[in-house]
Amino acid sequence: MAGAKITKDVFGTLPDGRSVERIVLRGEGGFEARFITHGAVIQALIAPDAKGRYDDVVLGHDAFAGYLAERKFFGATVGRYANRIADGQFSLDGEKVQLAVNNGPNALHGGLDGFDRKLWQIAGIEEGAEPAVTLTYTSPHGEENYPGRLDVRLTYSITGPTELSLSMEARTDRPTIVNLTNHSFFNLEGATSATSTLDHKLTVAAEHFLAIDPTAIPLPEPPRAVAGSPFDFRDARRVGERIREDDQQLRNGRGYDHTYCLGRDGKLAFAARLEAPRSGRVMELFTDQPGLQVYSGNYLDGTISGKGGKLIRQSDAICLEPHIWPNAPNRPDFPSARLDPAQVYRHRTVYRFVVRAP
Template sequence: MTSTVATSSASRLLREPFGTLPDGRLVERLRLIGDDGFEVAILTLGATVQALHVPDRYGRLADIVLGHDAPGPYLATPRFFGVAVGRYANRIADGSFALDGETFRVPANDGPNALHGGPEGFDRRLWTIEETREGAAPSVRLSLVSPDGDQGFPGRLEVSVTYTLSGADALTIAFSASTDRPTVVNLTHHGYFNLAGVEEGGDVLDHLLTIHADDYLPIDEEAIPLGGPQSVDGTPFDFCTPRPIGARIRQADEQLRRGRGYDHNYCLDGGFTARPRLAARVHHPASGRVMELLTDQPGLQFYSGNFLDGSAAGKYGRLHRQSEGFCLEPQAWPDTPNRPDYPPARLDPGETYRHVSIYRFPVA
């Protein structure tokens, strides 16, 4: 792939074509280059993290996120690899919710439920490049306008997301949104990670996971929360101390059966916070790679790649199968628009929705 903007070999930001959509519009890729080979590639399609190269304990680089090499597969087989999802990440039961006495319906795309904003969510949109910055902390800001009634949601929503690299090991993802009518908003980054490296392959069941949450939300057969938070104590959902993702994933537990593994919201300590705090840590012992996730959101959806079935061809000629990637999605709790007892996801005119998450990649 040939770069269209490369001022020098030391450039911290490269902008290059990535292919075209069926209607002929160009998809661009922006590469933010940090220290010691640390690099992230962002697509204008879906505001997607298409690649993320980080070093192991010996300085050897690997791409640690699942993705595709062209725009087509992102649209043809939506697995949400690395995309920005919205308007509402996670599920809304029966694709329906009420706001100020009016009922709104989002088209179902996950059984009877609406998932990640409906069948034409933000992951399938071409975002606009608003600003790029070079320097010690290269960044790109992308924007999107979602009109009133888009996928059934009320209000004209103006959205932006900024990706920033800091030093040799930190990626910050910052969302913001405003509306001209009361609505609900829940945006997140849907990265699939494999700290061993995607090209090397293999599952993530040996990764050691810590989640800073004492409670989680049990789900029904349609993956909708049953009610309020339940303690993780004494269950396979207890990751308060480091445990391999696969240590208990095959246990005869009803919640694991319903999710076909882990696909549950963790209720993070402190709820919404003024600044991002440590929510989770993942360590791959063989490579020494570590991912630390800090967020200001009240929930964290942990998904163990249960529905990867080999039908999605990814980068490096790989067919991704079950548990070859994990997701940690910072967000509001699922089905919040139908649950007044959950932390709110409402956005009113004059307010600004904000979500900041930081992904750090030290080595151990």
């Protein structure tokens, strides 16, 4: 890819003195993706609008202090288990595992000190047609009480003029569970635009979603059809079009905070499209994961500031998180999150940016 290049510098320092590095991958034009080794975070994603202007489209912080001070998962790699596990408990080969409970009665996003709070190592940088950086993290047996050592390898690469690919692999030395995702908060009008993503149009290639209880754990029922409900995004519609309807599921999630059932079977395929009305930016998401969490930023409450010193408020961003379904270790009818020593966990997601006339 002509003009593509990679740069690396120091983004900040941890309290123990270790350096947090930033890696920048540049594609064609002004397309650019920036990552930091703390949490394997997507710190910035610079994409063009319909008039050829480039802007950052993910929320976060301009300086490392913001990421260190508040655990909000902005752009973070989430693990060992993304989303929730009911009561922080599951059984594996007859043995009960008790995790830390850090989200009401449930375990969320890997516990009190998940992968989003770890310093990842740079294992490789590749120049060339598809510039890439590979980050690794080894989670020891018993970390956050998860069984088994888990060796995780993550690669970010620019695989098209305005396309970012994410590939993750994990291996274990004993039976365990694993479910990883990236937790970027998108606003395609721009991270500092101070505009609501309720006006974004969303398409989700799913006919079913997981209904949840008030603590966001899937109900003990099969996936629920989206047809006739506020959760039907099979055709593009505004995120906010039906978000204020008197629907019990919208009350339980305080908006959208639900997993859509994609039925992937390990094959990369189109999952969602997000469209910004003013800038004309469009993001298409492809994944091989069986679920896509759609979160409409319901708990962003204006108590912290992000890039450009802007307060981050409700619906300032939307998250599209591909992963295995929540609470799968306790639901044999769900896609399995089990990983054995002879297996390799794999996850691939592609973010492709295009434009249309606004």
